[in-house]
Amino acid sequence: MSADLQSYNRQLAQSKQKLVLSIVLLLISSLGALFIGRYPVAGFASPQLLLSDPLYAQVVLHIRLPRVVLAVVGGAALAAAGYVFQMLFANPLVEPGFLGVSQGAAFGAASAMVFFGSSAALIQVFAAVGGLVALFLSYLIARLLRFGGSILRLVLAGIAVGAFFSALLSLVKLAADPHGSLQEITFWMMGGLYNSNWSMAVWVVPIIGVSLTLLLLFRWRINILSLSAKSAHAVGLAVGVQKGLLLLCATTATTAIISVAGLLGWVGLIIPHLGRKLYGSDARYSLGGSALLGALFLLLCDTAGRTLLSSEIPLGVITSLCGAALFVVILSQKEKEREFEHSL
Amino acid sequence: MNTAFEITNLSYRYPGSLSNVLDKVSFSTPDSGATALLGPNGSGKTTLLELLLRFKTPFEGAITLFGKKSQEYSKKSFAQLVSLVPQLEVSRFSFSVLEQVLFGRTPYIDALATPSQEDVEIAWLALKRTNIEHLAQRRVAALSAGEQQLALLARSLAQQPRILLLDEPTSSLDPANVALVLSLLKELKQEGMGLIFSTHDPSLAAELADRAVMLKKGELLFHGEIQMAMEDKLLSHLYATKMRTYTIEGRIVVVRS
Numbered sequence: 001m002s003a004d005l006q007s008y009n010r011q012l013a014q015s016k017q018k019l020v021l022s023i024v025l026l027l028i029s030s031l032g033a034l035f036i037g038r039y040p041v042a043g044f045a046s047p048q049l050l051l052s053d054p055l056y057a058q059v060v061l062h063i064r065l066p067r068v069v070l071a072v073v074g075g076a077a078l079a080a081a082g083y084v085f086q087m088l089f090a091n092p093l094v095e096p097g098f099l100g101v102s103q104g105a106a107f108g109a110a111s112a113m114v115f116f117g118s119s120a121a122l123i124q125v126f127a128a129v130g131g132l133v134a135l136f137l138s139y140l141i142a143r144l145l146r147f148g149g150s151i152l153r154l155v156l157a158g159i160a161v162g163a164f165f166s167a168l169l170s171l172v173k174l175a176a177d178p179h180g181s182l183q184e185i186t187f188w189m190m191g192g193l194y195n196s197n198w199s200m201a202v203w204v205v206p207i208i209g210v211s212l213t214l215l216l217l218f219r220w221r222i223n224i225l226s227l228s229a230k231s232a233h234a235v236g237l238a239v240g241v242q243k244g245l246l247l248l249c250a251t252t253a254t255t256a257i258i259s260v261a262g263l264l265g266w267v268g269l270i271i272p273h274l275g276r277k278l279y280g281s282d283a284r285y286s287l288g289g290s291a292l293l294g295a296l297f298l299l300l301c302d303t304a305g306r307t308l309l310s311s312e313i314p315l316g317v318i319t320s321l322c323g324a325a326l327f328v329v330i331l332s333q334k335e336k337e338r339e340f341e342h343s344l
Numbered sequence: 345m346n347t348a349f350e351i352t353n354l355s356y357r358y359p360g361s362l363s364n365v366l367d368k369v370s371f372s373t374p375d376s377g378a379t380a381l382l383g384p385n386g387s388g389k390t391t392l393l394e395l396l397l398r399f400k401t402p403f404e405g406a407i408t409l410f411g412k413k414s415q416e417y418s419k420k421s422f423a424q425l426v427s428l429v430p431q432l433e434v435s436r437f438s439f440s441v442l443e444q445v446l447f448g449r450t451p452y453i454d455a456l457a458t459p460s461q462e463d464v465e466i467a468w469l470a471l472k473r474t475n476i477e478h479l480a481q482r483r484v485a486a487l488s489a490g491e492q493q494l495a496l497l498a499r500s501l502a503q504q505p506r507i508l509l510l511d512e513p514t515s516s517l518d519p520a521n522v523a524l525v526l527s528l529l530k531e532l533k534q535e536g537m538g539l540i541f542s543t544h545d546p547s548l549a550a551e552l553a554d555r556a557v558m559l560k561k562g563e564l565l566f567h568g569e570i571q572m573a574m575e576d577k578l579l580s581h582l583y584a585t586k587m588r589t590y591t592i593e594g595r596i597v598v599v600r601s
Contacts (some may be wrong), residue, residue, distance in 0.1 A: 002468070002477070004442075004481060005468050008464070048378070090435070091436065092437070217456045223439075223566060224447055228430065229399075230430055234397060235423050235450040236419040236423030237450070238419060281443065282443055329489065
């Protein structure tokens with residue numbers, strides 16, 4: 001075996017080690033986040049108190065634990081979905097929001113708040129349906145368009161659908177009570193996990209779990225689907241069917257977390273870049289790696305948001321601040337600059 | 345020599361269009377040697393390659409491969425027989441040369457599986473075959489056009505096909521790289537691989553091909569031995585401009601006159 005082949009195998013082994021390290025880091029952070037908060041004292045409280053203080057146990061098990069679980073699962077979903085979108089569209093600057101999913105979900109959630117009161121379950125269902133309807137509309141409109149290749153058509157249709165739902169959202173806001181549901185809508189759109197509970201987690205976690213498992217199973221094919229349609233076809237893939245299935249999985253996972261946590265900007269756009277930088281371009285490693293980084297990122301942002309100040313900072317605000325900053329850092333680095341240039 | 349592709353009355357039109365871009369074309373290619381697809385811009389060369397690759401579905405007519413209807417092969421088994429070397433395309437992601445060549449192993453990898461060590465070794469052999477093993481760890485985007493073309497060729501070789509389809513294999517290369525790619529293609533031909541390539545350059549066809557298929561406005565103008573094709577009147581008619589063939593040092597060279 002030649003030296004180069006050995007060094008390739010060594011690289012793969014390193015990527016695997018990095019993945020294992022990331023999992024360990026995520027587990028430690030998750031565990032740590034459970035014991036950080038504002039009760040019984042601001043900051044870290046010892047796990048030993050769980051035995052002596054029943055209220056503390058209640059807070060950890062029924063408030064913080066579901067919140068940590070949702071942050072981890074949601075972060076993984078947003079990052080993995082963004083990763084898959086970037087690969088399948090062969091464009092490092094896209095994420096599920098490009099197909100109008102975020103705007104659709106926002107419109108759905110706002111409608112539920114204005115017209116059906118503020119039942120949490122109803123808001124989640126409406127947001128999920130709104131997101132999926134937007135995806136479906138983008139797909140249908142893309143088939144009607146007579147301009148550009150299939151990918152360009154999908155993106156153009158997504159822009160139209162996004163604008164359409166933004167306009168509808170404004171209409172709904174107009175009808176909203178300025179002292180009631182309008183404030184609620186604004187707050188929802190900032191995104192946050194502040195009202196996490198187990199009844200949310202029990203349906204969000206399985207949906208995201210199944211979607212992410214499917215995406216991970218297809219990790220080799222995701223590499224191939226980032227090539228031109230002709231090249232992917234030439235090595236034996238049913239390109240249209242597989243892209244459709246993977247986009248559906250990615251959007252379902254995204255919609256599931258948006259529906260309970262509102263709009264969490266930049267995670268799906270920026271984390272996959274870090275993932276490829278850290279674990280390499282091969283989706284066998286960087287898809288899972290991006291999901292782990294996304295989980296860690298959202299967990300850290302959420303924990304910071306609920307502990308830094310005495311009142312909570314909305315999660316979407318923190319992810320956007322960090323995301324935009326990371327974006328500039330990545331853009332100003334030479335090697336990755338090329339990746340962006342191609343897509344502009 | 346056996347027949348590889350047998351094309352009968354093949355027509356293609358774009359969905360919604362009323363006119364054929366390829367009209368009742370019939371010819372066959374053997375399973376070894378090289379066939380050049382010649383014709384001016386818009387004559388249907390690329391469409392024909394895409395039909396052979398099953399990337400497009402015929403409007404009318406039939407294509408068989410090794411005696412079996414082309415559509416009846418599974419995607420996987422078809423990709424184990426026929427491979428495409430596309431015109432230069434570079435991924436937007438920073439794949440290394442070895443990673444890209446490994447993509448060629450996909451027809452041998454189950455849907456949810458990943459490449460085995462054996463796949464990596466076959467990809468490595470393809471790199472050696474194309475003399476670019478020293479570039480294995482380099483990013484594809486950082487290579488010269490000639491090296492990128494060789495890397496695409498290596499990807500196709502890793503696919504271990506019987507027939508290689510090449511879309512304008514030398515059109516974006518400088519003379520030194522043309523020579524590099526050509527000598528490799530000649531070797532592959534010698535080893536018994538069937539080549540079908542499209543080209544704008546009749547001199548290239550004369551140098552590499554054993555047979556020519558000439559398309560003009562979607563219709564078959566000529567198919568047969570390359571020596572018969574390299575004829576002033578036929579070439580002038582094909583390109584609608586005066587063409588002349590010369591023999592220089594035993595090689596046929598075609599120029600506009």
